[in-house]
Structures are given as structure tokens and as C-alpha cells.
Amino acid sequence: MAERQTNPNVQAVSNKIVQNYLISNFGEESVRIIRAATENMTDDALAVKCKLKVSEIRMVLNKMHNMRLAEYTRIKDKDTGWYSYIWKVNLGGIYEVLNQSMQGEINQLNNQLEENTTVLSYICSKCSKSNVIDFEIASKLAFRCPNCKRRLYEKRNSNDEIVTKLGELKTRHSTLQDHIRKHEGMRRIEAAKRLEEMRVAKEAAIKRAAEEAEALKIAKVAKRQAAAKARAVVRKALKAKLAKAKPMKAKPAKTAKPAKTAKPAKKSKRS
Numbered sequence: 069m070a071e072r073q074t075n076p077n078v079q080a081v082s083n084k085i086v087q088n089y090l091i092s093n094f095g096e097e098s099v100r101i102i103r104a105a106t107e108n109m110t111d112d113a114l115a116v117k118c119k120l121k122v123s124e125i126r127m128v129l130n131k132m133h134n135m136r137l138a139e140y141t142r143i144k145d146k147d148t149g150w151y152s153y154i155w156k157v158n159l160g161g162i163y164e165v166l167n168q169s170m171q172g173e174i175n176q177l178n179n180q181l182e183e184n185t186t187v188l189s190y191i192c193s194k195c196s197k198s199n200v201i202d203f204e205i206a207s208k209l210a211f212r213c214p215n216c217k218r219r220l221y222e223k224r225n226s227n228d229e230i231v232t233k234l235g236e237l238k239t240r241h242s243t244l245q246d247h248i249r250k251h252e253g254m255r256r257i258e259a260a261k262r263l264e265e266m267r268v269a270k271e272a273a274i275k276r277a278a279e280e281a282e283a284l285k286i287a288k289v290a291k292r293q294a295a296a297k298a299r300a301v302v303r304k305a306l307k308a309k310l311a312k313a314k315p316m317k318a319k320p321a322k323t324a325k326p327a328k329t330a331k332p333a334k335k336s337k338r339s
């Protein structure tokens with residue numbers, strides 16, 4: 069379920085406008101196929117998963133491929149020489165496709181409206197209402213039907229239908245544009261968030277490296293101090309040893325008091 073919600077294709081296909089577009093352009097089954105294609109799959113695997121014929125899958129995917137909404141990789145089987153197609157559905161560009169398609173429809177309806185209000189055309193109400201005679205020809209015919217000679221009538225183009233359709237389309241189009249803006253906004257927020265996370269991580273790494281360098285420096289100083297202290301202890305011990313040893317050899321020479329050295333000798337003699 070979680071995978072379904074995070075899959076961008078499934079997210080896009082749950083949008084009503086997108087869904088309607090897919091169904092009207094690629095057929096009813098396209099939504100099912102897109103939902104099934106959560107990963108790169110062969111058309112055979114998709115057919116099994118969707119319980120559809122491989123030919124149906126291929127037809128939908130080929131149409132989507134033309135709109136750059138699906139791509140495939142062709143792999144040749146070395147043994148059989150047959151190709152298999154691994155498909156990847158990517159609805160990333162669907163909003164732009166929709167946007168352009170709707171804009172095209174709106175332009176078309178606008179042109180139709182304009183034409184209806186500027187171009188005069190005539191019909192014979194008896195012979196044919198669908199057979200339209202344009203102004204130039206009608207005037208040459210003196211506005212008489214070439215078939216029954218009845219008076220031709222100016223065709224009243226009802227724009228109501230077009231106006232209604234155009235209104236609906238414009239509403240849907242602005243809904244889509246809101247959606248696109250929201251998506252872009254979300255994408256921008258996501259990108260900014262990722263950038264901020266990267267910045268924080270980088271800063272933390274720099275801080276950690278500095279701390280480690282500082283700790284290393286402190287440890288080095290401590291080691292040096294400890295070594296110096298150890299040397300001092302050794303030196304002191306050596307000095308003390310020397311100091312103890314000195315009186316026996318050096319003191320008599322320095323102080324020139326033979327009595328001190330002589331006394332112990334006397335003592336030892338007494339005992």
C-alpha cells in the first residue's frame with residue numbers, strides 16, 4: 069500500500085483529469101496497466117498481472133510511447149533470436165501533455181466561435197440542413213436553393229454548445245494548472261529541503277572533522293607532556309641516584325673533610 073502511494077505514476081493516475089485523458093486517449097485498460105507497472109516489466113509479465121492479452125498491453129504501451137509516457141528496452145534472446153520488451157511507464161510528462169492538449173482544444177473552440185460569428189452560411193430547410201452553402205455561392209444563386217428553388221435561410225449557428233464546452237474546458241484547464249503549480253511548489257519545497265539537509269550534513273561533517281583534529285592535537289600535546297613528565301621523572305630518579313652515589317666518591321674530594329669518611333670506618337671497627 070505504501071509503495072502504491074509513493075509511486076508517482078499511481079499518484080498521477082489517481083487524478084481525475086489525468087485519468088480521463090488516459091482513458092480517452094489510450095483506452096479503458098490503460099489505467100489498470102499503469103497501476104500494474106510499478107516496476108520495469110516485460111509486456112508478457114504485464115499481461116499476466118493485468119489479466120489482459122499481450123497484444124492489448126502492447127497497443128496501449130505503444131500509444132503511450134508515442135506521447136513519451138512509456139519507454140522500453142529491447143533485449144534479444146541469444147538462443148531463440150526473439151526480442152523481449154521491458155517497459156517502463158513514466159507519467160512524469162503527463163501534466164505538460166494535458167496542458168498542451170487542453171490549450172489546443174480551447175484554441176480550436178475559440179476559432180470555431182469566431183468563425184461562427186463572422187462567416188455567414190445558408191441552408192435549404194427542405195432539402196438539407198446539413199448541406200451548407202456559403203455566402204458567396206448563395207448570393208450567386210440569389211439565395212434560392214439550387215435544388216428546389218426555395219428561399220435559402222441563413223444558418224443560425226448555435227454557439228451555446230461551444231460556449232458551454234469552452235467554459236467547462238477552461239475550468240478544467242485552470243484546475244490542472246493549479247495542480248501543476250502545486251506540484252511544482254511541492255517539488256521546489258522538496259528540493260529545498262534536500263538541499264538544506266545536505267548543507268546541515270556537510271556542516272556537521274566539517275564540525276566533526278574540526279573536533280577530531282582538535283582532539284588529536286590535544287592528545288598529541290598530552291602525549292608530549294606525558295613523555296616530558298616521564299623523562300623528568302627518569303632524570304630526577306637518575307639525579308637522586310647520582311646524588312646518593314656522590315657522597316661516597318665525590319664528597320670527600322669536594323668538601324675535603326676526611327673525617328666523615330673515616331668515621332664509618334672507625335664505627336665498623338668498633339662493632
Ligand SMILES: [Zn+2]
Binds near residue numbers: 216218
Ligand atoms: Zn431545396
